[in-house]
Amino acid sequence: MNLPFTLDADTVWYAIGDGSLDKSAHKLDDYPRIIILVDENTHHHCLPVLHKLVPGLENCDVILVSSGEKNKNIAQSSYIWNELTRLKAGRDHLLLNLGGGVITDSGGFAAATFKRGMRFLNIPTTLLGMVDAAIGGKTGVDFHDFKNQVGLFVDPVGVIIEPLFLKTLDQLQWQSGFSEVLKYALIMDKDLWGKVQGKHFSEIEDWGTIITKASRDKIDIVRFDAAERGVRKNLNFGHTVGHALESYFLRTHNETTHGMAIAAGMICEAWISAKIFEFDAAHLVEIVTMIDKNFERFTFDESKIPLIIELMHQDKKMRGNKLLFSLLRRLGKATHDVEVSPHLIEDSLRYYFKGEV
Template sequence: MKQTPVYFQNALNQLYGLTDKIKPNLMVLIMDKNTHRHCLPLFLSEFETDIPVELIEIPAGEANKELKVAVQTWKSLLACGVNKNSLIIHLGGGMVTDFGGFVSAVYMRGIPYINIPTSLLAMVDAAVGGKTGLDMNGVKNLLGLYSFHIATLIHTPFLKTLPEREFRSGMAEMLKHGLIYDRKHWKKIIQLKNPSPENISELIKESVQLKLDIVEKDPYEKGLRKILNFGHTIGHAVESEYLNSENPLLHGEAIAIGIQIEAVLSAEIGLMNKSELDEILSNMIALFGKNKIEESSIENLMQWMEHDKKNTGDKINFSLLNGLGVARFNVELNKEQIIEGIKIYNRMLEMI
């Protein structure tokens, strides 16, 4: 199956060739409030065109990755006169590329689109691989489809305006790629002194390549692609639990917690040894701090996990680690094992 190309070198210049080929009657940029402010000026300074351009701004934040905002956006596309000959560009983080991918793929059964990720998380993960989605009733990505777009253009200078906390959040997915598929990638990231937009470009490329290798082998998640869900069964539950709280966690922050607890689970069922687990926990804590799970929220987390699309029967389906750099999918655990794993994780945090 043909992969959507990902461009790194002079990425925005690729737009000239792509628009020459597509010859769109209209280009629409979908952005959120922040990427409109911080990324559109840089984009316009790199790409000049005679093609008419319309701008659509959506509100920022995961809480807006939902149907009501999608309906408004479809109305805006209609009002702008978007049709099959148009081209849509998603300029933003993973919220914009997930949301925009869904909106563009559904509108008139699909308008060609290009992802231009502006957050680290979207560059290494959300904007590549073809998954799109909206959240509903607090359940992450409950609505969604696979949609293989024209291209992803990775232009790392966008990262200069990304808040530091968001940058760190993106690193969680890079670390995940190393943990599940390439131990060397994990080691390189944890050895990086003061990760910053300036010194991370090569690792971004490497991380994307790892994800693409996996997706290419299994685009529709029949098997191998499931390993990308490592850290996400617990991580999504944690993210949902805190989504409407006073201090919502960022996606990557929730996944960082998920990675640690799922590493504990991997060790508990004998897939990984203690020294590998210690290496994971100590490095994740160094980057993300200690995040204890309140005993009072464990039951809620279990309920969020039960909504997970990946489950069968009363067991919860996990992708776990089989050592550093190797993952195993379709590992089914029961509720007691998971609760015990969360408690062990809490106790280990006190010892590190």
């Protein structure tokens, strides 16, 4: 068991570990009214757990939305705003986001924009949410199939990371979240890499320690660079290519998981890193082998590569006509704002699809 601990980080408090929900439930007494946002999955699997652990929430109003990245859009935001209006929600009330990254992203965005700012709390129920999406104040939705095109930096009042909710996950959701764990290990935490390297995610037993390490890595970075003007950009490793792939699959109505797309992005961007910074080729092999052990590769026609690169030009890291990447200088050390040529990006995608360039 990982004992819960609390951390007050500027305006956000965090409760992390087994029993964290029970330990921090008293903080909910600060709000005259709480409204809970769920999707159909967390409504069925997680809301009963929440009610059991915090019985005082049983009488709260619930807003139910559809799950999945394809529903993280302005239409869903409008529905949440309509429901908050119907329920006569006020700025002093609290929206409790109970779910994975789609719920915390879209719920945070809806709350932050409702009446110019309603407070919200994140209780992530997926591995991805616990180690990444719920932490750091990034809220937003997709727009015209472009990832996170509309959004705000707005912190929740708090984040409760209760590992008990992980018992509700299927293997696909475990896998998706594991990509972000690997990202932290690769960009900044060689000790974490040592704990997971060579393992399939299903073989890992001490998830409590890994979630604590990964979430603390994220908290440490966002405390230092909340607005993503410097070192926080390192967290985008794998995401320039990965988000373009996600957008591509959204357009083709063949939705994939965030984790699958980021895993593919990390292979491409590790290859680019090796080309630009000339780090040990053995480390590239080690990284790619680890990712391939845990994620199947996408297969589709090489003729789609120009479209994928075109989608990258909607990336938030674009400066002028320059595509800027966060890359690895070596295993455990990242850097950001690295300009990469379209030719090198094309070659990285060919490397991913063919295993050669």
